[in-house]
Amino acid sequence: MDPVLLLVQALNGLQLGVMLFLLAAGLTLVFGIMNLVNLAHGSLYMVGAYLMAAFQGWTGSFVAALLLAVPATLLVGVAVELIVLRRLYDRDHLDQVLGTFGLILFFNELVRVIWGPAALFVAMPSALSGTVALLPGAPYPVYRLVIIGAGLLVAAFLSWLVTQTRTGMLIRAGASNPIMVAALGVDIRLLFTLVFGLGAALAGLAGALAAPLLSVESAMGDGVLILTFVVIVIGGIGSIRGAFVAAVLVGIVDTVGRAFLPILLREIFNRQVANAAGPALASMLIYLLMAAILAFRPRGLFGARG
Amino acid sequence: MRVSAIDRPRIAVFALFGLLALVPVYSGLFDQPFYLTLFARVMIFALAAVSLDLVLGFGGMVSFGHAAYLGVGAYAVGILAYHGVDSVPIRWGVAILASAAVALFIGAVSLRTSGMYFIMITLAFAQMLFYLAVSLKAYGGDDGLPIARRGTIGPIDLNNGTQLYYLILILLAATLTLAHRVVGSRFGRALEGAKWNERRAIALGIAPYRYRLVAFVISGTVCGLAGALLATLTSFVSPSYMAWTRSGEVIVMVVLGGMATLTGPIIGAVVLLVLEEILATLTIHWMLILGPILILVVLFARRGLWGWIAGDRHG
Amino acid sequence: MVEPLLTVAGVIKRFGGIAASDGVDLAIAAGECHAVIGPNGAGKTTLIAEISGELLPDAGRIVFDGADITHGPAPRRARAGLARSFQVTCLIPSFTALENAMLAIQARQGHSFRFWRAARADPSLKEPAMEVLARVGLGGRAKVPVGALAHGEQRALEIGLALALEPRLLLLDEPMAGMGPVDAARMIELLDGLKGSVAMLLVEHDMDAVFRLADRISVLVYGKVIASGRPEEVRADAEVKRAYLGEAA
Known part of the structure; x- marks a missing residue:
């Protein structure tokens, strides 16, 4: 196996991992603290990407667009929380699934109405569009490294927020025991809105950062939402640390698996079998990983509650 | 009033099936073959919705991955047809066995968890099978796989739309009858008891996991049959049969029609799919309307249509 | 000893x-x-x-x-x-008193993997269930949904469900x-x-x-x-x- 290729794929996996972490960190808190199954989190990711495209078209600047898109997504998230989700906190999970499923249908169509059915593209800032040689003969796109850096920065910030501040202490307590936090006399509604806004901003950031790498289109958040679910299930609901470990694990296993599993199978089976089974198995890898982890730990690696 | 309160559910079921039985007549008289296909499709999804009601309504298991069994059943038919197996009983038999096996695996893993974990895991497994279908380039991958001939069962020629329609209607009626037996049996009582109060069921010596797993497999099997019918009706299979929004739609049918009522989900399927058709003729952006309708149904009309039709007996 | x-x-x-x-x-x-x-x-x-x-x-x-x-x-x-009653009443709320007792009888009679016969009308469940209800003084309240029973009646049914298991x-x-x-x-x-x-x-x-x-x-x-x-x-x-x-x- 080519070590340079392995390094490149591992970095690609890490990049996918930090992206998933940005989505999972907010969502796992929403699940844990508000006991709310929010399917519309992927929609916020999509909204972030669309707003990024719109603001870039308007300002012509990547940085300005990013600085506008993230708070704008936060506002969209808070509006959704106030108008719809707030009414779903006391409902059972099935109602939450259906209500937020309705939100997804709505948002997926709304972006088509506003921006048309064709995919939009977001330009990378020219300063970040080049490559850098990690090792001699191993060029790697700078932008992807920037995403990894940004993701790790956010992880560090969240880790500080959750472990070092009073708000963070409430968030942690809320994730493992929401009733107790309410009993402490904390304004739980405010905490909910705050956490939801934080999650929305992180989802928007993920969408905005991913926009130059993908085509921005309707339903782009759906697939990534389910990957985020896999991350949360593996990490354990309500655990930011679990979300981080699981996101990196899923990102790397998925990316490296897709790159190397077909090659690996070719060593064992004949070419025809390997070519057919390789991609199929690679596409199932993270789900099988999830099943295997659940077989031993039904509440995920760091999960406290179901 | 008193008499009608007792008989209303029965009258409603007969009326429903009577109307469904008349669709081919209407479509023949007015030369509207579109209705024949639409309602055949409606009944297939009704079958899927009834199967989901078994786990969702009676077992309390929020499976967000029932499209997976539709897909497995459909792909079993498609792949066998691709390899030249023309026997419909073999095609459908394999579809049923394959979906039962998949439901057994997914259920055995997923039922170790509950609540949100269960929802997300069933969804994730369905997505796994979706991507598996996409990656099967030999069977059309993303583009799907056409089926050359629908085939025949004894004297029934499935290439004839009307004959296929009535076969589907009979299978739906038979499934509904069977499902009523199952939920009224000892098995059904144990399942429902564990749904309402798991702790109590355990204290009585009922191990919920086993009953739930069996219900899950029964449900997946019926849903796999629906998938086989869908592939037969459309003469086509594609990964889109397993799209996660499809799983969501089936849940909507169950809740809209009325959970734990069995007949309600059939009505939910009729209403949802007909509503989609109507909205689609009004605007291409019909999802913009359907989404908020769903939210309003969840917020304000949770009891389902069946409770209203059947006189609230099941409220 | x-x-x-x-x-x-x-x-x-x-x-x-x-x-x-x-x-x-x-x-x-x-x-x-x-x-x-x-x-x-x-x-x-x-x-x-x-x-x-x-x-x-x-x-x-x-x-x-x-x-x-x-x-x-x-x-x-x-x-x-080994049968138990709970400190906080733990019954099946949407079932009637009789249905609760019948579920207990059904559980005692072995596994419930029987899919065809209607359980509600089964005399081999109903009769022993009625006996149990009578034993705990709920003979006249069989058809009442558990949610509508008085607190004392619910407590009695708790004991009844345990007794229905014929425990040691x-x-x-x-x-x-x-x-x-x-x-x-x-x-x-x-x-x-x-x-x-x-x-x-x-x-x-x-x-x-x-x-x-x-x-x-x-x-x-x-x-x-x-x-x-x-x-x-x-x-x-x-x-x-x-x-x-x-x-x-």
Whole structure:
């Protein structure tokens, strides 16, 4: 196996991992603290990407667009929380699934109405569009490294927020025991809105950062939402640390698996079998990983509650 | 009033099936073959919705991955047809066995968890099978796989739309009858008891996991049959049969029609799919309307249509 | 000496730093009514949960009817003859009293993997279920949904469901909880009538009930049995007086 290729794929996996972490960190808190199954989190990711495209078209600047898109997504998230989700906190999970499923249908169509059915593209800032040689003969796109850096920065910030501040202490307590936090006399509604806004901003950031790498289109958040679910299930609901470990694990296993599993199978089976089974198995890898982890730990690696 | 309160559910079921039985007549008289296909499709999804009601309504298991069994059943038919197996009983038999096996695996893993974990895991497994279908380039991958001939069962020629329609209607009626037996049996009582109060069921010596797993497999099997019918009706299979929004739609049918009522989900399927058709003729952006309708149904009309039709007996 | 029906030996269960069971030893003979008393937080409910299988102890052994059940699953223990009633009423709310009892009968009769025959009309379920309801004084309330039963009736049905399993040992977690004097008297009478036919482990705060019903009493304080014996011995025990009865009297 080519070590340079392995390094490149591992970095690609890490990049996918930090992206998933940005989505999972907010969502796992929403699940844990508000006991709310929010399917519309992927929609916020999509909204972030669309707003990024719109603001870039308007300002012509990547940085300005990013600085506008993230708070704008936060506002969209808070509006959704106030108008719809707030009414779903006391409902059972099935109602939450259906209500937020309705939100997804709505948002997926709304972006088509506003921006048309064709995919939009977001330009990378020219300063970040080049490559850098990690090792001699191993060029790697700078932008992807920037995403990894940004993701790790956010992880560090969240880790500080959750472990070092009073708000963070409430968030942690809320994730493992929401009733107790309410009993402490904390304004739980405010905490909910705050956490939801934080999650929305992180989802928007993920969408905005991913926009130059993908085509921005309707339903782009759906697939990534389910990957985020896999991350949360593996990490354990309500655990930011679990979300981080699981996101990196899923990102790397998925990316490296897709790159190397077909090659690996070719060593064992004949070419025809390997070519057919390789991609199929690679596409199932993270789900099988999830099943295997659940077989031993039904509440995920760091999960406290179901 | 008193008499009608007792008989209303029965009258409603007969009326429903009577109307469904008349669709081919209407479509023949007015030369509207579109209705024949639409309602055949409606009944297939009704079958899927009834199967989901078994786990969702009676077992309390929020499976967000029932499209997976539709897909497995459909792909079993498609792949066998691709390899030249023309026997419909073999095609459908394999579809049923394959979906039962998949439901057994997914259920055995997923039922170790509950609540949100269960929802997300069933969804994730369905997505796994979706991507598996996409990656099967030999069977059309993303583009799907056409089926050359629908085939025949004894004297029934499935290439004839009307004959296929009535076969589907009979299978739906038979499934509904069977499902009523199952939920009224000892098995059904144990399942429902564990749904309402798991702790109590355990204290009585009922191990919920086993009953739930069996219900899950029964449900997946019926849903796999629906998938086989869908592939037969459309003469086509594609990964889109397993799209996660499809799983969501089936849940909507169950809740809209009325959970734990069995007949309600059939009505939910009729209403949802007909509503989609109507909205689609009004605007291409019909999802913009359907989404908020769903939210309003969840917020304000949770009891389902069946409770209203059947006189609230099941409220 | 006759082998006891239930033996609890050195059972330990910790939650964080707190030991809810700190080496509990207990033996209950067949047919004996054995009361466990102690202040709130002494670990009484934990003990019942460990015996019924809802919680698994960290250490120690639980032997029922000659078989080690320490780590056995809860449903199997119920089928082996260990029935319990809950401190907070735990019934199937959408079922009627009769349907609750019928489910219990159905569970006692073996597995429920029977898919065809209508359970609701099955006389082999209905008749024994009606007998059980009559036994706990609910014969006339069979068709009432559990949610519409009075508190005392719900408590009686709790006992009824346990009896429907025809257990060898009844685990009763505060059967008199939240009852007025009339209901409590009725419950004492009901339990008194069961004495001898089935062994009971009775956790109860109502001391009148305890001293009226119990053949033996164990006193649990901070997860340890500090005294065990016949009611008059326990009543006379100085340590018990200091630790428990003193504060109640």
